Amino acid sequence: MTAPTWIHEQFEPTGSAIGFRVTRKLDEVQSPFQKIEIFETTDWGNLMLIDGAVMLTTRDNFLYHEMMSHPALFTHPDPRQVAIIGGGDCGTLREVLKHAGVKRAVQCDIDEQVTRMAEKWFPELCASNGDPRAELLFDDGIAHMANAAPGSLDIVIVDSTDPVGPAEGLFNRTFYESCFRALKDDGILVQQSESPLALLALVNEMRGEMRKAGFTAFQTLPFPQPCYPTGWWSCTLARKSGGFGFREGDAHDKAFDTRYYSADVHRGATTLPPFVAEALDG
Structure with a gap:
């Protein structure tokens, strides 16, 4: 060595x-x-x-994957149809499929090599790739959502890299309009939303683009993420209408293990530090 x-x-x-x-x-x-x-x-x-x-990294990826999936799935009343845009490492897919009520989860990542490298070097993240409810597509996520049937999805999770390069088109009004159209009336959009410590302006810009696309309700949930800039990250949930009360009893009594997410963690994440709450626009 x-x-x-x-x-x-x-x-x-x-x-x-x-x-x-x-x-x-x-x-x-x-x-x-x-x-x-x-x-x-x-x-x-x-x-x-x-x-x-x-x-x-092997050590801390569970923080991100659990928070990108479980808050939304426990907020939706009955999530059955899920689309993951990006997420080629398959960790978010694994977490989504822990929910027995999910009937189909489509993961669409433009780069097949991300998944092949994950299968080889992070096999634990790919444990659900063979689940009959899973469908792995290697295609343009923007086009995939543009072509999705209206009202066909309960949850869309945008598990993307930073808004540069291949992921740049996943952070604008046109893409969010496709997500809005594909979601049912009670559907939820989830977007990884960068560091709330250093990139609040970007979080606000993202929420603004979602609002232009028709979404009216937003919830940004911070969580620790040591391997990302500032060590503090977030996801943002968006809905066409309604609020973000979650099925706390179901989250508390969930039939699967998690290492970070819990009903208490979920509840705590909904209380933003004052500087974040004051900075976010609506």
Whole structure:
């Protein structure tokens, strides 16, 4: 084994950086869309980079995947039809399919190589890929949602990278209009919404684009995420109407294990720190 070295990701918008001590590179592939690298770390398990940006580690990915899925699925009264746009590492798909009531979950990621690398180096995230309710598509998520049948979905989860490169088109009014049209009247849109500490303006911009698309109610839920800039991340839920009271009893008595999400964590996440609540527009 080679001597440990460090990999750093500089995050210019926040004037900060994050680093991991690694022992070796395990794999690398240049897909038609991006460069994907896998490293072995000394303390965080395996590490995936896409175009030099940290995507996930073995140690902390559960924080993100659980919060991107369970709050929405326990808020919806009866989620059956779910679409995941992006999410090629399959962790969100695994969490969605823990809900026995889900009848079909379609994951549409433009880059098949992300899933192939996850299957090889993060197999625990891909444990539900063979579930008969799962459908893995490798296609343009923007086109997929534009072509979705009106009123066909209960939940749309946008599990995307930052709003640059292949994911840039997943953060604007046109895409959100497709999601709005595809969702049933009681449907929920979930969007990963960056750091509420450093990127509140972007969160507000995202919510503004959702509002232009027709959504009227929003809930941003912060959660810890050590491998992302500032160590604090969020997801934002949007609805056509109604509020965000969740099935607290069902969440408390859920028939599956989670490592971060719980009914108490869900309830706590709905109370935003004052500086975040004051900054968000509606």
